[in-house]
Amino acid sequence: MKPKGILLFVFLLSISINAQKKISNDVVAKIKLEQIDDIITIQATATNTTEVLKTLKYTLTVFRTTPSNNKSKNSQEGRFTLEASEYKELSQTSINKEERDHLVIMLLISSDQGIIATDRLEINGTSNAEQSNKNPKNNPNDGIELKGIVVEETKTKPGKDFYDFFYSTYSLNQINGNKIVKVVENLSFGRSTIIKVTIEDNTIFEFLGKPDLEYLEQMSNTAVRKVYRYFQDLKEQKENIFQY
DSSP: OOOSEEEEOOOOOOOOHHHHHHOOSSEEEEEEEEEETTEEEEEEEEEEOSSSOEEEEEEEEEEEEOTTOOEEEEEEEEEEEEOTTOEEEEEEEEEEOOTTOEEEEEEEEEETTEEEEEEEEEEOTTOTTOEEOOOTTTOTTSSOOOOOOEEEEOOSHHHHHHHHHHHHHHHHTTOOOSSOEEEEEEEOSTTOEEEEEEETTEEEEEEEOOSOHHHHHHHHHHHHHHHHHHHHHHHHHHHHHHHO
């Protein structure tokens, strides 16, 4: 059976002020989407527009909202390198879409300095082949709230181990904060590093990195509790403002 059509478009996702500052033209992120009947194949790609080798990380996330307002999220992530002027297919996944489901697909590409490229694709629930290409700057209240994003910016194995502990606990507790959480690792004195958990410009928790799994797991549990409290405080502040 011939495909009904190949749907492809790109636009930058306005995630946060910090993320926007780091977006550059050095790497181009693209989501390619092909739909055959109710099966959608999603492919994440990246292109290096420079003459410099780059070591990067991608996160591909699919957000689904059903007509009954049930929400789900599925993420894939991995590290990769791009040679000078190289185009690379990063990840491919296939999903089944019901006719009235609303899908938002987001691709983030980051370096040690933060997010450097993004792409976002939305498929409305009215038609399998219909997609919205409205610029989010022109439509800030489109009702789409992307939750549960955690970005890794670590440099060492202890940093990566902490991120794995943190992300697992964060996901299992279904905190799903509506702001991007970052796990950032910075070099400190000697060979030590400082690991931070940040939201927007706020450092929620930081500690000295150590190659001790039990210690890192304890730190991740503390960090998750502090992040949860941060989002709860934001929610309470919003409710108080609304009451007044």
